[in-house]
Amino acid sequence: MIESSTPPLASLDGYRNITDLLVARAAAAPDHVAFEVSGADATASWRPITTREFSDQVRALAKGFIARGIRAGDPIAIMAPTRYEWAVADLAAWFAGAVVVPIYETSSPSQVNAIIADAGVRLAVGGTVDHVALLDAALAQTDDETFGAWTMDAAASGTLPDLVSHGVDVTDEELEARRALATQDDPATIVYTSGTTGEPKGVVLTHRNFLGQVLNIAAAYREIVNEDGNTVIFLPLAHVLARGLQLICLASGMRIAHLSDPSTVVATLDTLRPTFLVVVPRVLQKIQAAAADKAAAMHLSGVWAKAVSTALAWGRREERIDAGRRISKDLGLTLRHRFFDALFYRRLRTVMGGRVGYILSGGAALDADLSLFFRGIGVPVIEGYGLTETTAPLTGNLPGRIASGTVGPPLPGLTVRISEEGEVLARGVGVFDGYRNPAHDEGSFVDGFFRTGDLGRLDPQGRLVLEGRLKDVIVTSNGKTIVPTRWESAVEADPLVSHAVMVGEGKPYLSALLVLDPEQTLAWATAQGTSIPAVTQPDIREVNDPALRAHLQRAVDAANALVARSEQVRRFSVVFADLEDRGLVTPTMKLKRSVVLDRAAVTVEDLYL
Known part of the structure; x- marks a missing residue:
């Protein structure tokens, strides 16, 4: 398709x-x-x-x-x-x-x-x-x-x-x-993109763009967005x-x-008790990691691991039911789920206010297992995809039709096409007509479709599966073309890794920079009885701690097991970076890959000595 x-x-x-x-x-x-x-x-x-x-x-x-x-x-x-x-x-x-x-x-x-x-x-x-x-x-x-x-x-x-x-x-x-x-065709807003791969561009969105998205999305998600809910x-x-x-x-x-202040969210959820939340995947990773840390502090890590596997199995079961497949009864799974619900899941739902029916995740790729985990604990995650140029959501999973690993079908009034090169193209009510500077329109449209710059494919049900950024593709000296997204996302599932950056353009093999999450790394170091000083200046500093490297080696090995041999990373460096530096990280917390590679040039070169 x-x-x-x-x-x-x-x-x-x-x-x-x-x-x-x-x-x-x-x-x-x-x-x-x-x-x-x-x-x-x-x-x-x-x-x-x-x-x-x-x-x-x-x-x-x-x-x-x-x-x-x-x-x-x-x-x-x-x-x-x-x-x-x-x-x-x-x-x-x-x-x-x-x-x-x-x-x-x-x-x-x-x-x-x-x-x-x-x-x-x-x-x-x-x-x-x-x-x-x-x-x-x-x-x-x-x-x-x-x-x-x-x-x-x-x-x-x-x-x-x-x-x-x-x-x-x-x-x-x-x-x-x-x-x-x-009128509907007059400009409503000019939104300047955060510029992960180039200079910011002024995106002109019309009243029609907003009206089309608001009315159609409200109709599609009426079960979630209504007078009885709050967010x-x-x-x-x-x-x-x-x-x-x-x-x-x-x-x-x-x-x-x-x-x-996003750091105050958890403290207020018990008071506000929302029925719906919109988050970036990192928030979900931290919720899961905090639960794991708490279980470890109570010497229940083994029990927690079984609770996670049970949630994943339950999430897969729920997705098969959504897909209309016949599901045989599994009394053992039902009993395990009931037990872990009383022990862990219910407490996690309470942390989120106790009334959250759905979570919308956007802004970055969501690991399929993370989606299944939250589905398994009773809080389905709806993953969507969009850009500033599409007035936010272009595609989205729907209640009762969630497929983890996809970002769903086009939302009402929208069309997605996959080019011969695998690029995601978009057309429809939310898609803008052009940038403020007409020079930026050059190469941005083809046959009336906006070129998103993302790579993807459509599954047989018309749901979009994202596969990386067109500009992030790596071509090694052996002529292999590598899309790093799957590997990077797998490593970023580790709570200690804020960003994973695969490198290897023109090189004989692939390497990577693992950018640490300061908060999670500090907690890990404290638990390990060691000390890892955080970065205090706007640079990228390598961290050489044997225990930390050994821990992250397991994450790298697990990611390597998911991809072909030619896509596996041989060497990696662990680094701290100032994640508040807007020259390095966009306001939406996306890493500016070119800036990272420029600032860490010496570290990258050392990976090929």
Whole structure:
């Protein structure tokens, strides 16, 4: 199969632009709780915000934007951690007829300057006074008239309430006229890609892109996203996936809580008790690793290993049932699952709040066994796949039709095609029309399809199986073409490995750099009674600890057993890197392979001496 399509489930008729989603929801359920907002910190009490309250705040801020001079089509930048005010500013900009330009809160001054200049930003909203300082400095370098940077920090000057006060004389009729100006084909946002393989590009997404995705995905996942559910968003709202999720929840009545610090998520789950979570695979790996560590501390490692194998078997059984296969009764498995549910699984579900029905995993490849494990403990993981250029999800597994190891079929209104070279191509309602700079469009489209740059195949059911990045392919001196993804993903399943980077371009054999997870490595070292100093400078430093290498050798051997001899890694180096360095790691925690290889050039060369 070289092409798979899913027909749309929702019509866009009757919607002029994104703001109609909030208008319709506010009219249908004004008193329904749309958000939960915390106090000064994540442990403070959470206050409900109704759809009516949210709508009123959005309209008031939109009037402030208009009063300050924002015209239809003007870009407004938002640079802040994930928080409720981000949602208000986002929708308010659209109500004012503006185009939203999200900026990751961790962006460097040079990145902020480049985005502000390229997008032609006229006004900016920052989360803190530090963000505002960066934004003000960038705005001052532009030639156009600008209207300042305003902060979400209530203790500072130039706050959003101050901006709201400017708009008291803007009438409801003026606001409504402005809100209705944008059509489905007008730009809604310009999202700058994080640039793992090249310079960032401004992705122009239209109101039609968002409306098509929101309405169709909400229809496909109604079992999960509905008025009875709630979620916690802790992914960066500068990322299109988090913003898309927010719009889907808002339009569907699903309650949202925001967390700016992902490390506080576990502490709040018992209070918020979400029914649905969106995570990156690393979060799931850490949950599983924490459970294993706790079992080890109680001298139950052997019991835990049996619990994991039982969960995997149960997960496979559930997937066969989903596929409509006949399953014979297995009383032994049932009894083991019941026993381990009481001993381990139920406690893991409680850690996640006790009500999570599904988890959506995206942003990186999810190991099939990890997916099966969570399915086996009673929390199915829905893996999906998408890019900024596809307005987030392009494909996704569906409730009751989850196939671990795949990222599912195309979502409603979308088509996936596999080129002769194995590249994943995309077309449909969420796929953008082009970059802000037309020069970036060159080579990005073929026959009306967007070239994702990812390699993949379609299984007989039309589900996409990802097989790596086109630009990451390695050609050895023996002429062997290697796709490193499967090997790297297998090694990254070890909690100590944050990133695995296979190398070997033009070399006689394959090697690898194993980038350590500082937190997990520290915990491991403590348990081993040893000390491994973490990296304290923006470089890549080799770690030569015999016990650590012996531990990771097992992960390498296991990964080698999964691939052909020509794809096996002969030598590896263990390294620490500064994973907070945005020159090395993107805001979505993807490693910039070219930067790694450049900084670790000496270490790589040593692997071939």
